[in-house]
Amino acid sequence: MIDIDVTSSTPIYAQIVNGMKEGILKGIFQPGEKLPSVREMAKMLTLNPNTVQKAYKELERQKVVVTIQGRGTFISKEYQPKMDEDKLNELKETFKKAIVDALYLGFDKEELIALVTGLVNEMEGLNSDDKN
Amino acid sequence: MIDIDVTSSTPIYAQIVNGMKEGILKGIFQPGEKLPSVREMAKMLTLNPNTVQKAYKELERQKVVVTIQGRGTFISKEYQPKMDEDKLNELKETFKKAIVDALYLGFDKEELIALVTGLVNEMEGLNSDDKN
Amino acid sequence: MIDIDVTSSTPIYAQIVNGMKEGILKGIFQPGEKLPSVREMAKMLTLNPNTVQKAYKELERQKVVVTIQGRGTFISKEYQPKMDEDKLNELKETFKKAIVDALYLGFDKEELIALVTGLVNEMEGLNSDDKN
Amino acid sequence: MIDIDVTSSTPIYAQIVNGMKEGILKGIFQPGEKLPSVREMAKMLTLNPNTVQKAYKELERQKVVVTIQGRGTFISKEYQPKMDEDKLNELKETFKKAIVDALYLGFDKEELIALVTGLVNEMEGLNSDDKN
DNA sequence: GTGGTCTAGACCACC
DNA sequence: GTGGTCTAGACCACG
Numbered sequence: 058m059i060d061i062d063v064t065s066s067t068p069i070y071a072q073i074v075n076g077m078k079e080g081i082l083k084g085i086f087q088p089g090e091k092l093p094s095v096r097e098m099a100k101m102l103t104l105n106p107n108t109v110q111k112a113y114k115e116l117e118r119q120k121v122v123v124t125i126q127g128r129g130t131f132i133s134k135e136y137q138p139k140m141d142e143d144k145l146n147e148l149k150e151t152f153k154k155a156i157v158d159a160l161y162l163g164f165d166k167e168e169l170i171a172l173v174t175g176l177v178n179e180m181e182g183l184n185s186d187d188k189n
Numbered sequence: 190m191i192d193i194d195v196t197s198s199t200p201i202y203a204q205i206v207n208g209m210k211e212g213i214l215k216g217i218f219q220p221g222e223k224l225p226s227v228r229e230m231a232k233m234l235t236l237n238p239n240t241v242q243k244a245y246k247e248l249e250r251q252k253v254v255v256t257i258q259g260r261g262t263f264i265s266k267e268y269q270p271k272m273d274e275d276k277l278n279e280l281k282e283t284f285k286k287a288i289v290d291a292l293y294l295g296f297d298k299e300e301l302i303a304l305v306t307g308l309v310n311e312m313e314g315l316n317s318d319d320k321n
Numbered sequence: 322m323i324d325i326d327v328t329s330s331t332p333i334y335a336q337i338v339n340g341m342k343e344g345i346l347k348g349i350f351q352p353g354e355k356l357p358s359v360r361e362m363a364k365m366l367t368l369n370p371n372t373v374q375k376a377y378k379e380l381e382r383q384k385v386v387v388t389i390q391g392r393g394t395f396i397s398k399e400y401q402p403k404m405d406e407d408k409l410n411e412l413k414e415t416f417k418k419a420i421v422d423a424l425y426l427g428f429d430k431e432e433l434i435a436l437v438t439g440l441v442n443e444m445e446g447l448n449s450d451d452k453n
Numbered sequence: 454m455i456d457i458d459v460t461s462s463t464p465i466y467a468q469i470v471n472g473m474k475e476g477i478l479k480g481i482f483q484p485g486e487k488l489p490s491v492r493e494m495a496k497m498l499t500l501n502p503n504t505v506q507k508a509y510k511e512l513e514r515q516k517v518v519v520t521i522q523g524r525g526t527f528i529s530k531e532y533q534p535k536m537d538e539d540k541l542n543e544l545k546e547t548f549k550k551a552i553v554d555a556l557y558l559g560f561d562k563e564e565l566i567a568l569v570t571g572l573v574n575e576m577e578g579l580n581s582d583d584k585n
Numbered sequence: 586g587t588g589g590t591c592t593a594g595a596c597c598a599c600c
Numbered sequence: 601g602t603g604g605t606c607t608a609g610a611c612c613a614c615g
Binding site for chain 1: 605606607608609614615
Binding site for chain 4: 343383400402409425426444
């Protein structure tokens with residue numbers, strides 16, 4: 058479902074968050090779908106439930122999922138993108154760092170754009186279904 | 190010179206490393222140029238010298254700069270890009286995360302490519318001389 | 322009748338309790354009026370009957386409604402306000418928290434008082450008959 | 454500093470969050486001031502450091518405090534109120550619930566407004582110093 | 586069954 | 601020294 062690399066410098070809970078968001082974009086998880094419970098997911102990934110809990114909470118704060126008391130956690134049906142200046146700057150910084158790293162790895166500009174374009178096309182897009 | 194955000198979650202030493210590499214790509218720092226000493230740099234950025242030291246060490250490890258004993262630290266004249274599968278995967282993960290975030294901020298694919306292209310064009314590129 | 326948000330962090334049973342009390346203050350429910358049975362209410366709100374049951378029990382504990390065996394549940398005809406130091410402190414804490422949040426949202430004092438006054442005026446008041 | 458009621462239904466970490474924000478409004482904590490470290494605060498309140506940590510994280514997410522790596526956590530110098538429709542609705546719900554409770558405790562409208570006004574006046578306001 | 590909170594104790598990176 | 605993450609295990613409220 059989600060592959061976790063415990064040796065990564067990215068915290069495990071963040072890997073779960075990223076993995077879920079990526080899975081949703083790719084259509085692996087559908088809006089309204091129930092997520093595995095915290096305990097189930099923890100068993101599947103052989104993690105402590107608290108770690109999964111932290112990830113689910115973060116996803117909820119981002120409004121990517123909603124939790125319904127006593128029933129579980131579900132993919133949000135109507136995600137509303139909300140542009141935020143701080144987040145935009147953060148995003149740019151992340152891209153800038155990645156671009157610098159790529160250039161230092163030997164990519165030239167065209168290869169770099171091609172790399173990014175390829176990665177973008179792996180994602181279905183949030184609303185692509187609605188619009189077709 | 191380099192703008193540091195002490196409140197950022199990115200470690201300060203890493204901000205220095207990124208900032209230096211970005212500055213080199215943009216041509217602000219020229220190959221062969223001498224860097225300020227650790228102490229000078231620490232004063233300029235009002236940082237702990239240990240932090241600057243760590244950044245210089247990291248830059249040297251990446252062969253972006255070279256230290257000559259008793260003379261100082263200099264921008265490498267002939268940086269040799271070194272493609273490494275681990276680093277490539279890491280790079281892809283970074284891009285993927287950034288792309289997911291961008292899509293969740295409301296970017297569509299074209300806007301995203303445009304954003305990245307714009308950021309890439311801010312950099313002069315390591316190999317731009319070769320091609321002109 | 323009562324709008325329930327299952328995704329809210331406020332327990333559903335508490336939302337029913339609050340909603341009923343608000344409806345009574347607003348005159349939507351009249352003293353002596355019969356409430357829908359637990360099962361009816363559960364169907365209307367598409368909730369688990371246990372949840373509605375719990376809300377009714379709580380309303381009865383607060384003497385807002387009375388249950389007559391075999392007849393049903395009714396809005397109390399003579400609700401007796403009961404000032405209790407513990408409850409008063411709790412109330413103050415709730416207000417204090419809300420006020421702090423409002424100030425942090427950017428409200429100034431006058432706007433805040435206006436907001437509260439407006440909300441108060443939406444309620445008819447328990448004792449409005451006495452004073453008119 | 455902050456008084457914690459472990460018997461309260463309000464989670465301890467939330468009590469810390471509320472208490473800090475209230476303290477800042479009242480001027481007990483000044484912008485730029487360093488907060489006790491997570492461990493210190495945990496000792497002071499005889500709580501587990503994780504609980505304090507959670508509170509500090511929440512305060513940082515709300516931009517009420519900033520953390521500087523290796524140095525500690527500090528009251529934000531320039532808090533920028535950010536109105537948000539969701540938060541506004543949440544605020545109104547909180548007030549509505551409190552108002553309903555107050556009316557059921559026997560408050561009439563004037564007493565209620567007086568209560569709120571009194572509580573508001575206990576707070577200095579976020580920018581009141583700047584404007585005088 | 587579900588998620589939410591808390592404690593205890595450990596390890597790590599950063600400054 | 602600082603905060604950040606993770607595990608283990610417990611208890612609770614909710615539906």
